[in-house]
Amino acid sequence: MRIGVFVCHCGSNIAGTVDVERVAREALKLPGVVFSDTNKYTCSAPGQESVCSAIKENALDRVVIASCSPRMHEATFRKMIAEKTDLNPYMLEIANIREQCSWVHKDREQGTRKACDLVAMAVAKVSCDRELFTTNLPVERRALVIGGGIAGIQAALDIADAGFPVTLVERESSIGGKMVMLDKTFPTMDCSACICTPKMSEAAENPNIEIKSLTEVESVSGYIGSFDVTLREKAKYVDYDVCTGCGLCETKCPTKKIPSEFNQGLSTRTAIYKPFPQAVPSKPTIDAEHCKKLQSGKCGVCEKVCPTGAIRYDDVDRVTTQRYGAIVVASGYELIDWTGLYGEYGAGRYPDVITGLQFERIVNASGPTEGHILRPSDRTEPKTTVIVKCVGSRDPNKGVSYCSRACCMYAAKHAHQYLDKVPDGTCYVFYMDVRCAGKGYDEFYMRTLQDGAIYVRGRVSKIYPEGDGLVCMGEDTLSGEIVRVKADMVVLETAMVPSRGSDVLASKLNVQRGPEGFFTEAHPKLRPVETNTAGVYLAGVAQGPKDIPDTVAQAGAVASKVIGLFARGQIESNPMLSKVDVSRCSGCRACVDVCPYGALGLVQANLRENSRKVTRTVCQVNEGLCQGCGACSVACRSGALDLLGFSDEGIMQEVEMLCQ
Amino acid sequence: MTANLTQQIRDRARDLLQSGTVSCFIAWEPARFEHWRTPVTIESPDEVDRIVVDEWCDQLIAKYALQRRGDGRIGMVARGCESRAVERLVADRQVSRQDVYLVGVGCTGMLDRDGGAPLKKCEECQRRNPVTYDEMVGETVEEPRPYRFGEVDRIESMEPEQRRAFFDRMFSQCAMCFACRNVCPACNCRSCFADAERVGWLEKDFGLDASRYWGLMRAFHTGDRCIECGECERACPMGLPLMTLMHKQVRDIDRLFGPYEGGGLSDAGPDPLRSYRTDDVEEFM
Numbered sequence: 001m002r003i004g005v006f007v008c009h010c011g012s013n014i015a016g017t018v019d020v021e022r023v024a025r026e027a028l029k030l031p032g033v034v035f036s037d038t039n040k041y042t043c044s045a046p047g048q049e050s051v052c053s054a055i056k057e058n059a060l061d062r063v064v065i066a067s068c069s070p071r072m073h074e075a076t077f078r079k080m081i082a083e084k085t086d087l088n089p090y091m092l093e094i095a096n097i098r099e100q101c102s103w104v105h106k107d108r109e110q111g112t113r114k115a116c117d118l119v120a121m122a123v124a125k126v127s128c129d130r131e132l133f134t135t136n137l138p139v140e141r142r143a144l145v146i147g148g149g150i151a152g153i154q155a156a157l158d159i160a161d162a163g164f165p166v167t168l169v170e171r172e173s174s175i176g177g178k179m180v181m182l183d184k185t186f187p188t189m190d191c192s193a194c195i196c197t198p199k200m201s202e203a204a205e206n207p208n209i210e211i212k213s214l215t216e217v218e219s220v221s222g223y224i225g226s227f228d229v230t231l232r233e234k235a236k237y238v239d240y241d242v243c244t245g246c247g248l249c250e251t252k253c254p255t256k257k258i259p260s261e262f263n264q265g266l267s268t269r270t271a272i273y274k275p276f277p278q279a280v281p282s283k284p285t286i287d288a289e290h291c292k293k294l295q296s297g298k299c300g301v302c303e304k305v306c307p308t309g310a311i312r313y314d315d316v317d318r319v320t321t322q323r324y325g326a327i328v329v330a331s332g333y334e335l336i337d338w339t340g341l342y343g344e345y346g347a348g349r350y351p352d353v354i355t356g357l358q359f360e361r362i363v364n365a366s367g368p369t370e371g372h373i374l375r376p377s378d379r380t381e382p383k384t385t386v387i388v389k390c391v392g393s394r395d396p397n398k399g400v401s402y403c404s405r406a407c408c409m410y411a412a413k414h415a416h417q418y419l420d421k422v423p424d425g426t427c428y429v430f431y432m433d434v435r436c437a438g439k440g441y442d443e444f445y446m447r448t449l450q451d452g453a454i455y456v457r458g459r460v461s462k463i464y465p466e467g468d469g470l471v472c473m474g475e476d477t478l479s480g481e482i483v484r485v486k487a488d489m490v491v492l493e494t495a496m497v498p499s500r501g502s503d504v505l506a507s508k509l510n511v512q513r514g515p516e517g518f519f520t521e522a523h524p525k526l527r528p529v530e531t532n533t534a535g536v537y538l539a540g541v542a543q544g545p546k547d548i549p550d551t552v553a554q555a556g557a558v559a560s561k562v563i564g565l566f567a568r569g570q571i572e573s574n575p576m577l578s579k580v581d582v583s584r585c586s587g588c589r590a591c592v593d594v595c596p597y598g599a600l601g602l603v604q605a606n607l608r609e610n611s612r613k614v615t616r617t618v619c620q621v622n623e624g625l626c627q628g629c630g631a632c633s634v635a636c637r638s639g640a641l642d643l644l645g646f647s648d649e650g651i652m653q654e655v656e657m658l659c660q
Numbered sequence: 661m662t663a664n665l666t667q668q669i670r671d672r673a674r675d676l677l678q679s680g681t682v683s684c685f686i687a688w689e690p691a692r693f694e695h696w697r698t699p700v701t702i703e704s705p706d707e708v709d710r711i712v713v714d715e716w717c718d719q720l721i722a723k724y725a726l727q728r729r730g731d732g733r734i735g736m737v738a739r740g741c742e743s744r745a746v747e748r749l750v751a752d753r754q755v756s757r758q759d760v761y762l763v764g765v766g767c768t769g770m771l772d773r774d775g776g777a778p779l780k781k782c783e784e785c786q787r788r789n790p791v792t793y794d795e796m797v798g799e800t801v802e803e804p805r806p807y808r809f810g811e812v813d814r815i816e817s818m819e820p821e822q823r824r825a826f827f828d829r830m831f832s833q834c835a836m837c838f839a840c841r842n843v844c845p846a847c848n849c850r851s852c853f854a855d856a857e858r859v860g861w862l863e864k865d866f867g868l869d870a871s872r873y874w875g876l877m878r879a880f881h882t883g884d885r886c887i888e889c890g891e892c893e894r895a896c897p898m899g900l901p902l903m904t905l906m907h908k909q910v911r912d913i914d915r916l917f918g919p920y921e922g923g924g925l926s927d928a929g930p931d932p933l934r935s936y937r938t939d940d941v942e943e944f945m
């Protein structure tokens with residue numbers, strides 16, 4: 001064994017606290033070490049050059065580099081060894097003497113001694129290292145985007161524009177998500193539909209994008225580059241190849257009293273319907289639950305009036321399977337169901353206590369009131385409106401503990417819109433804080449104050465009816481007084497929560513969710529759109545509350561990751577994977593249950609044991625799915641599973657060395 | 661246990677062997693001294709008269725099923741503890757339930773071969789009747805479900821130094837004979853970490869460090885799967901109170917993850933300490 005040790009000064013970062021020359025001298029005394037040296041900056045070009053030539057001149061077969069965290073430069077040094085020497089790049093160990101030593105110690109003697117120990121441990125581990133080899137896995141250049149809100153639409157457009165096919169899956173009958181329901185968007189107050197619907201039709205017309213509405217992911221198997229995804233497209237009862245979207249059926253359908261989801265229950269729709277005029281796909285579907293023909297066999301009006309004969313009452317769900325190289329999760333959010341949580345706000349009993357999303361519909365020119373601000377109960381113009389912020393948000397006792405981020409701004413927007421349309425009206429905004437960090441955001445809030453909105457700092461503790469109005473009671477925490485505001489309408493700016501079914505989706509995709517239920521990114525700062533499952537990416541509110549600019553930016557970032565993956569066309573496998581020693585495996589299944597990536601399974605294996613042929617159940621690692629997390633190697637009681645590159649033996653040797 | 665139980669079991673064993681329902685039948689037979697019993701595997705109907713089933717059958721026989729894997733269906737007398745051990749082996753995928761034929765008996769506790777006092781493990785027993793069986797011989801018995809955490813309470817109330825001293829004293833007497841492992845129905849690995857020489861988890865020398873490490877690792881490896889049969893404690897030649905650690909874990913797991921009984925007893929999914937769930941709240945990450 002010929003081990004070389006290279007100790008880095010990192011300028012004064014390490015050398016300031018650690019006597020690197022002494023560390024290099026001490027290293028020479030360790031078993032197997034035949035060469036040691038120091039470098040000013042090992043990662044620099046001359047530093048790398050000197051390491052490589054030392055490897056060649058001294059015929060080194062293992063290398064320890066004592067420098068910064070392996071997170072920083074392990075990949076750099078691996079690449080260097082692979083490209084510039086004949087050594088296997090996995091015969092390398094990094095001793096972290098910067099983050100874990102020089103940066104946290106002041107005393108030079110102590111720091112130097114600890115650095116010597118860390119180097120000794122790395123030497124012990126490198127002695128157990130074995131050559132590892134990567135393989136290239138092919139990548140199916142086709143992306144699946146789950147969720148057709150603005151996040152999903154933007155990601156799909158960006159990927160498709162780079163020339164790769166995309167399937168955009170939306171479980172409602174139209175794409176658009178929450179954004180198409182909004183009236184205007186802060187801070188520029190451009191009409192939401194005017195900027196969202198062109199994107200929707202762009203997606204519909206893009207030859208690289210296939211939109212599947214009323215569709216959900218049924219199951220997912222496989223790994224980055226080749227996910228096999230089964231989709232269930234619900235019966236639409238309308239043949240989209242024949243339907244021209246003329247809309248005659250909608251006008252004739254006798255079932256007209258169904259609350260419109262799009263208008264948040266403030267208007268009604270028919271059983272055969274398009275949720276809104278600009279829907280994409282621009283064709284109707286039958287809501288089977290309410291359709292008379294499908295429920296009781298009587299009616300069939302739409303079939304009679306349809307000029308192209310597109311109605312199919314016998315339509316069934318379609319299940320298809322397709323291979324994708326990458327998956328984008330853009331499943332967005334719902335608003336928290338405040339009625340179950342806030343009894344003191346009437347729990348939904350007072351019709352004039354509405355949500356922000358209902359307000360968006362009321363203020364919208366194509367909404368249920370044609371843009372006139374009329375309250376739901378008696379369709380009169382509210383002269384006093386109270387806006388309550390943080391309903392459900394930042395309220396760990398009743399709702400969620402996090403801030404929903406967009407509501408401070410859209411509350412200001414709502415106040416502005418109300419005062420604009422009801423010039424003689426009064427608008428109170430109850431708030432906990434005003435959080436308006438963003439380009440042009442604080443200016444927008446200031447303008448709302450100038451519009452005359454009255455901001456009261458405090459939570460509303462009770463809303464009760466009085467006469468034909470409502471009284472909002474709360475404490476103004478700045479003056480300490482209890483305030484009672486007689487209002488004609490109350491708007492609750494409710495918390496964003498993960499969209500329903502996120503838990504099921506997470507387990508199908510094997511991705512993690514945080515305590516609040518939003519999908520977890522691989523690293524909050526450095527890998528914000530990746531998940532811990534390679535090949536699965538996050539965009540929009542699915543990852544956490546955010547507004548449209550942030551959502552679109554994130555969708556673009558996701559697209560660039562996916563395009564990068566597809567452009568490469570293949571991925572190098574990580575060889576630091578779990579490996580099973582079947583002779584020790586008793587097939588107990590502990591590893592299968594504990595693996596977060598579904599990478600382990602049980603198989604029947606034909607083995608030779610004690611010169612006998614036996615067939616036993618043993619575990620098997622799927623190398624495409626394994627991420628090398630090591631959970632299985634810990635769960636395995638008999639140590640049948642080991643993590644290549646982090647073998648039990650190597651770790652044990654490190655500990656042994658430290659204890660000497 | 662009724663006086664004619666032995667005869668009833670012999671009759672059933674004979675029938676089962678004769679009809680070919682089972683290929684062998686595991687029970688007990690008298691050993692060298694009075695009140696000593698030893699496990700026996702009966703291979704033919706002519707040998708069934710060797711069987712005795714009485715209040716001196718102190719060993720758990722379920723684990724012997726592992727030695728007969730692949731040899732056809734295995735017959736066995738099953739008290740509460742045997743039945744739970746079989747469930748354990750099934751959950752650990754070492755046998756399938758169809759591979760064993762359980763002749764269930766209700767059990768009122770066994771006596772110590774030296775002196776005749778009731779065995780501690782039987783006094784703490786939570787399941788005197790089999791939890792699974794293919795047929796029952798005799799009546800089921802009452803389940804008193806005694807409180808079994810008294811010793812855990814006592815140790816928990818100690819000061820940390822006292823507690824450390826207690827366990828140091830316990831482990832310093834360990835002879836590292838691995839009898840606890842060999843009898844344990846949850847210890848069914850093909851190869852034990854303690855024998856992994858190359859990695860060297862466990863030193864081969866004696867000493868408090870090694871025996872403490874062995875004791876704790878054994879407890880952890882079986883913690884969420886312990887069926888509380890108390891065999892480790894009974895088999896320990898040094899008389900160490902091994903069940904205290906097991907009971908402590910049983911109760912902690914119960915409190916942290918909900919009602920729990922030695923794994924394997926419910927179909928609720930994998931054992932609590934070896935599962936991965938996406939709805940696990942990862943507050944620490």
Ligand SMILES: Cc1cc2nc3c(=O)[nH]c(=O)nc-3n(C[C@H](O)[C@H](O)[C@H](O)COP(=O)(O)OP(=O)(O)OC[C@H]3O[C@@H](n4cnc5c(N)ncnc54)[C@H](O)[C@@H]3O)c2cc1C
Pocket residue numbers: 146147148149150151152169170171172175176177178179182184185186187215216217330331332333334335356357360406410413499501505539540541542546547548549551
């Ligand atoms: C009242 C209100 C006003 C707002 N005003 C503004 C504003 O003025 N300016 C601004 O910047 N932001 C505003 N926002 C925030 C804005 O709505 C969000 O930032 C944006 O809509 C997030 O888009 P998204 O695509 O991530 O999520 P969504 O719009 O929720 O889209 C998610 C889509 O995925 C679909 N989906 C979910 N799960 C699945 C599944 N399992 N399978 C298939 N499809 C699925 C859903 O049906 C939905 O269509 C406002 C929010 C509210 C509540």
Ligand code: SF4
Pocket residue numbers: 389390393394402403404405406407408409432433434435493
């Ligand atoms: S964005 Fe403003 S209103 Fe919304 S939760 Fe955060 S602080 Fe409350």
